[in-house]
Amino acid sequence: MDTAKAVTPADDASASQEAIKVEDLHKSFGKLEVLKGVSLTAHKGDVVAIIGGSGSGKSTMLRSINFLETPSSGRITIGGELVEMHADGSPSNRRQIERIRTRLAMVFQQFNLWTHRTLLENVIEVPVHVLKVPKAQAIKRAHELLERVGLGDKADTYPAYLSGGQQQRAAIARALAVDPSVMLFDEPTSALDPELVGEVLTVIRDLAAEGRTMLLVTHEMKFAREVANHVVYLYQGCIEEQGSPAEVFGNPKSERLKQFLSSVT
Amino acid sequence: MTGLLDSLGLAQSAELLSLSPPGWGGNLLRGLSHSLQIAFGAYALGLVIGLFGAYGKLYGGKVTRDLLAIYTTVIRAVPELVLILILYYVGSDIINKISAAMGGGRVEVNGVAAGIWVLGVVQGAYATEILRGAIQAVPPGQIEAAKSFGMPAFMTMRRVTIPAMMSFAVPGLANLWLIATKDTALLAVVGFNELTLETRQAASSTRAYFTFFLAAGFLYLVVTLCSGGVFARIEKWARRGQPSLKGGSR
Numbered sequence A: 001m002d003t004a005k006a007v008t009p010a011d012d013a014s015a016s017q018e019a020i021k022v023e024d025l026h027k028s029f030g031k032l033e034v035l036k037g038v039s040l041t042a043h044k045g046d047v048v049a050i051i052g053g054s055g056s057g058k059s060t061m062l063r064s065i066n067f068l069e070t071p072s073s074g075r076i077t078i079g080g081e082l083v084e085m086h087a088d089g090s091p092s093n094r095r096q097i098e099r100i101r102t103r104l105a106m107v108f109q110q111f112n113l114w115t116h117r118t119l120l121e122n123v124i125e126v127p128v129h130v131l132k133v134p135k136a137q138a139i140k141r142a143h144e145l146l147e148r149v150g151l152g153d154k155a156d157t158y159p160a161y162l163s164g165g166q167q168q169r170a171a172i173a174r175a176l177a178v179d180p181s182v183m184l185f186d187e188p189t190s191a192l193d194p195e196l197v198g199e200v201l202t203v204i205r206d207l208a209a210e211g212r213t214m215l216l217v218t219h220e221m222k223f224a225r226e227v228a229n230h231v232v233y234l235y236q237g238c239i240e241e242q243g244s245p246a247e248v249f250g251n252p253k254s255e256r257l258k259q260f261l262s263s264v265t
Numbered sequence B: 001m002t003g004l005l006d007s008l009g010l011a012q013s014a015e016l017l018s019l020s021p022p023g024w025g026g027n028l029l030r031g032l033s034h035s036l037q038i039a040f041g042a043y044a045l046g047l048v049i050g051l052f053g054a055y056g057k058l059y060g061g062k063v064t065r066d067l068l069a070i071y072t073t074v075i076r077a078v079p080e081l082v083l084i085l086i087l088y089y090v091g092s093d094i095i096n097k098i099s100a101a102m103g104g105g106r107v108e109v110n111g112v113a114a115g116i117w118v119l120g121v122v123q124g125a126y127a128t129e130i131l132r133g134a135i136q137a138v139p140p141g142q143i144e145a146a147k148s149f150g151m152p153a154f155m156t157m158r159r160v161t162i163p164a165m166m167s168f169a170v171p172g173l174a175n176l177w178l179i180a181t182k183d184t185a186l187l188a189v190v191g192f193n194e195l196t197l198e199t200r201q202a203a204s205s206t207r208a209y210f211t212f213f214l215a216a217g218f219l220y221l222v223v224t225l226c227s228g229g230v231f232a233r234i235e236k237w238a239r240r241g242q243p244s245l246k247g248g249s250r
């Protein structure tokens, strides 16, 4: 990881502090406007929790950041680099978006591991084939990462033979293997049985503690309050309120946020 | 040994089927070898057409999709025997026209190449549909994950989509292979000396119809059985990582 860091070009001082900057992001599916002008900045080392009711646009916002959804309009800047967009919001420079995506690692609600590959093969896939890391080096690193998420003995197992919690931890190892500058989590624990949630949250908590930049969509309010340093509340495609966890959870101003918080806790 | 065959009245058959003349066994095996060459070639061509066809149908523009719809519909609607006659005569006609236009003479169309072309086009239509269904059965999340890590589209196809769809495609593709081996028999109508034509010739010159057609049937059966074994292994490989329905371990 440290060696990989050393190869990335030294960022210039001010812009480098902004890991992700989203400006006036709009997204419609047909007639349905799901995001109505969202702006958000995450600095290096920030852990931003995104909360909100079902259908409020949390996933859409997160997925727009790496262009898994094509925004309708807006500006997205990743690590100081503005993503070039066509007028219709689709990325206009395929190379650029592919390069940027390698720095944004996504962890999905449904894990989305490649089922025909073992955990080890899952973890080395992107480093070896996309980032062209020498295979031996990638394998060594993959073993370290699997060890770190508590799956050191499962390297040669296929995902289908693992519990949801184990699969999600493997997905986190896969994301870490690209040494991402930002990690995007979309409800990483919502598909898990209650007794498996804890093991995944422990891994994410560790990552937060070591200063990783993360955007985290979650329904785990206690967890958000504990690990995030910034909380964003989305309501029907707009940011209704944002601030430090103490402010948002301890002293919510908007009526809707108050209602939301009382409904989920 | 000879005594046993004699007593069963099979001595004559054994003689007829012996590999060296005056036996016709060598001819039959040569026919089989031609049949297999064509089946292999046509199958491979069909898979390539099928892969492009499937991707074209799923991700192509409107014109591409319409053309592919016409292709798969027409090929699957018209009886194969008719298609073979059409494709064979149209194909050789076009080649001769081109040759004449360039000032050349009549071209003798190579039988194996013509067979591969004709059956390959037929196989391609079925392969397109099999592979299209298989690609659609791949969980979209797996393709999305590849995309989210910056994997380019072609690499995603090669590293994620194709391996993941294999388990859905293999049973259909195994069927298609067996059809390919048997469809080669239809090429007899255009005078190509594959197994069926060789058999018919041997049978009519010796009047031993039963012996030769039984032998040919046996050869087709052997091909089918061997293919079954090979495809069982391929399927097992394609299904790696998927717990079997019967339970048990990897």
Ligand SMILES: Nc1ncnc2c1ncn2[C@@H]1O[C@H](COP(=O)(O)OP(=O)(O)OP(=O)(O)O)[C@@H](O)[C@H]1O
Pocket: A029, A032, A034, A052, A053, A054, A055, A056, A057, A058, A059, A060, A061
């Ligand atoms: N591909 C799509 N096509 C059409 N509508 C969509 C699509 N994806 C999402 N939507 C709609 O956009 C809205 C926001 O969806 P989104 O998934 O972003 O919500 P969410 O905040 O993540 O909700 P949840 O907590 O249930 O995951 C919903 O009304 C949803 O129906």
Ligand SMILES: [Mg+2]
Pocket: A058, A059, A060, A187
């Ligand atoms: Mg969601």
